[in-house]
Amino acid sequence: MVVASGINSYAKEMAIRKRMANIFNKREDDFPSLKEYNDYLEEVEDMTFNLIEGIDVPVLEAKIANYQEENAEQIINARARKAEELAAALAASKGQPAQADSTIDGAPSQNSQAGGGQGQYAPAIPGATIGQPRPTGMAPQPVPVGYAADDKEMMKLRAERGGRAGGWSAEMSRKRAIEEAFASIWI
Known part of the structure; x- marks a missing residue:
């Protein structure tokens, strides 16, 4: 049963990494220097590793809870920014111009000030769709100009x-x- 324990540890690691990424979601442009950003990433990775390995879990959980309380607004704003980016990417993949409504705190975003309409966010549930069903098969890919497949x-x-x-x-x-x-x- 080595394989089963390997899968369980992989699932545990992915769950912890996803949780940490949702909480510690600052970007490079949130820091005044690259060194401070790299220090932040290193600290988050150290905490993630210790959680995965079960080292000082109660201390780390308290530290994470404290960080969540102190940075709740920043975390929510970063999640909203990510959702807007996903919505823009989804719209771009469908060939539609990106549209946004307003940010989560009620302040209008740049897109809404420029005359953008109601925005759509990517579905949170896997398999859920917005507007169109997902394609079931592979579409034929175009052959590049000047390329003969059987040459x-x-x-x-x-x-x-x-x-x-x-x-x-x-x-x-x-x-x-x-x-x-x-x-x-x-x-």
Whole structure:
């Protein structure tokens, strides 16, 4: 049952990381310097690791609760900002212009001041849709101009160039194959 315990620990870690990301949701532009932002990220990661490993859990839970109380407004504003960004991304993926209503604290956002209409937020429930159902199959992808899918010479050339771009060469492959072959010979 090693696999089952591995899945449970993975689910536990993901739940803790999701919870921490929802609470400690500051961004780089919330800090005066990159160093302060990196220190903040390091502190959050240390707390996350200790929660996952079960180190000083009561102390960490108290620290998290205290942070939530002190920064409740900032946390809510960051969540609202994220929801607006998700709504804009959803609208952009549907080919619609981004629209926003107002932020969570009632102050009008830049989009609403510019004449934007009622905004939509992404669904919180997996599988829920806004407006249109999700596609069930893969749509055929367009073929790039100047690319023949059945041109074997072009496919070979692309594979070779892609390999070289990644640092691979035919000579290196041959050398490794020879080394592995001779390394397995016992005298």
